[in-house]
Structures are given as structure tokens and as C-alpha cells.
Amino acid sequence: MKYLILLFLIFIISLHAQTSIAKHPCSALKTKNEQKECFLKEYKSADKELNEVYKNIRKSLSPENEEELKKVQRPWIGYRDGLCEGPMYSGDETGIETIACKTETTRERTSYLRKVWNLGKFPKDGIGSYTDGFGGRLKLFRKKGKPVHFELGVVRGPTAHLGEMDGDWTPNQEGKWTWSSPANCKAEDPECCILKFQTFDARIEVEEISCSAFHGARAYFGGDYRYEFK
Structure with missing residues (x-):
């Protein structure tokens, strides 16, 4: 039963990804090549923002925390590529689903860096x-x-x-x-x-x-x- 529930949730995630792409402004362009270029441009913008945020945060950290950040950041690229080039997204011959996945995953990583590595005051109870x-x-x-x-x-x-x-x-x-x-x-x-x-x-x-x-x-x-x- 648990296995069936997991399969159902995976199906819902995949369906949501396809629906999001269909509603994206890039999908309104006439040809697949134009759509792909549009999605690719968006990905490059997200990747540029990630690199800028990463560099700025590194500058603000102590040497010890900077090393910790580098350790957790190195494997992330492999994680992103493994996720977005995996079976959930690789069925699209145009590659648009993979590009869109990388864009979203990159934005999530940027958010992670901003939320986690802009170190602030940690509550005593850890809540x-x-x-x-x-x-x-x-x-x-x-x-x-x-x-x-x-x-x-x-x-x-x-x-x-x-x-x-x-x-x-x-x-x-x-x-x-x-x-x-x-x-x-x-x-x-x-x-x-x-x-x-x-x-x-x-x-x-x-x-x-x-x-x-x-x-x-x-x-x-x-x-x-x-x-x-x-």
C-alpha cells in the first residue's frame, strides 16, 4: 500500500512539472526551437544569479564556514544534473523539460544559499x-x-x-x-x-x-x- 502511495505521489509531481511548462510564457512561442531558446535563456539567468549569490556569501563567511559551504556546494551540480536528466524529464526529445527542471532547481539552490548561509541569530530552542x-x-x-x-x-x-x-x-x-x-x-x-x-x-x-x-x-x-x- 505504501509503495502504491509513493508511485501516485511521483506521478503527481511529474504531472505538475508538465503542467507548469505548458503554462510557462516560453511555451506560447510558435516553434519548439524558439521555446527552447527561451527556456535556455531563463536557465542561464538563474545560473548567473546563483553564482553571484554564492560568491557574495562566501566573502561574508569566516574561513571555517566558507570551507563548510564549499563542501556542501560541490556535490550539488551532480545532484541537479542527475535529477533533471533522469527518467522523469528525459522523455522530452526537445530537452525543454530538462532545462526547465535545471532552472527551477537552480533557483531553489539560490534560495537555499540565501536562507541558510546568510547566517543570523539561531533560536535557543532550535524551533x-x-x-x-x-x-x-x-x-x-x-x-x-x-x-x-x-x-x-x-x-x-x-x-x-x-x-x-x-x-x-x-x-x-x-x-x-x-x-x-x-x-x-x-x-x-x-x-x-x-x-x-x-x-x-x-x-x-x-x-x-x-x-x-x-x-x-x-x-x-x-x-x-x-x-x-x-
Whole structure:
């Protein structure tokens, strides 16, 4: 049942992408070549903006943080190309879907850099949204009279494999804890999800021990999730 739900969600994502392209102003041009040139121009503009934002943010960081940024930025190009040149978008002979995907993914990366790496004041309780910049999002929030809760959702890989998990947020004083669902389940249980969390200043490391039943085959919950300051 979970597998069928994931397939349905992947279909919805693909359909949404095709609908967005159909409604795009570039698609109103007469020929496919004109449309492609229009989409390509838009992509080049997005890529230029990304490079400018990246360079400016690097200048504002300490040497240590600059190295951290470089480490997380290097693999992103491969991630973008793998996603946009994958089976969800490669069926279009004109290449327009791939170009549009790269444009959108590039804009998302620019937004990520602005939100995460324009370092600001980090709340003591850590409440807020975090992202790993590769399709993973972690949110900590508190409802009145209840403990802090977390929601973890991912969209991974060229076929947009999905996953989601949530629960109460109860790290120890060192910021470490192991969470499982069902409680105290064993990794060898196919219906068990075990996640290890480690909190740092403005970031949370997540290690997935066993959660294959809760996400698509190419998805994963693990990652380095950084706080979104904006």
C-alpha cells in the first residue's frame, strides 16, 4: 500500500512539472526551437544569479564556514544534473523539460544559499525549519501545551522518491538521541524506522539506521540539515 502511495505521489509531481511548462510564457512561442531558446535563456539567468549569490556569501563567511559551504556546494551540480536528466524529464526529445527542471532547481539552490548561509541569530530552542539542500526538510515546532515535535520529509533522486516521518523531539543534554517507530523496535524488523539525531549550532545531523519501509527505494532520511534563517 505504501509503495502504491509513493508511485501516485511521483506521478503527481511529474504531472505538475508538465503542467507548469505548458503554462510557462516560453511555451506560447510558435516553434519548439524558439521555446527552447527561451527556456535556455531563463536557465542561464538563474545560473548567473546563483553564482553571484554564492560568491557574495562566501566573502561574508569566516574561513571555517566558507570551507563548510564549499563542501556542501560541490556535490550539488551532480545532484541537479542527475535529477533533471533522469527518467522523469528525459522523455522530452526537445530537452525543454530538462532545462526547465535545471532552472527551477537552480533557483531553489539560490534560495537555499540565501536562507541558510546568510547566517543570523539561531533560536535557543532550535524551533524552525531546516534543510539539507538535497531534497530533505526537517521542521521543529511546538503546539501549545505539548512537547516539541519534528516532521521530516524528503524528495530524492532522479525519480523523486519520497519519504516522511514525524514524532516527538526529545534530545538529551548532549544533543544526541535515537528515535524509533514503533518505539524500541529492532533494525531487522522491516516495519521499523530508527533515526539517530545529533544537534549542533544551527544544524542537525540525521543518520538513518533502518527506515526502508517509510520511503522510496532511492530515498533516505539521513543528511546534514541546516537552519533556515530567513
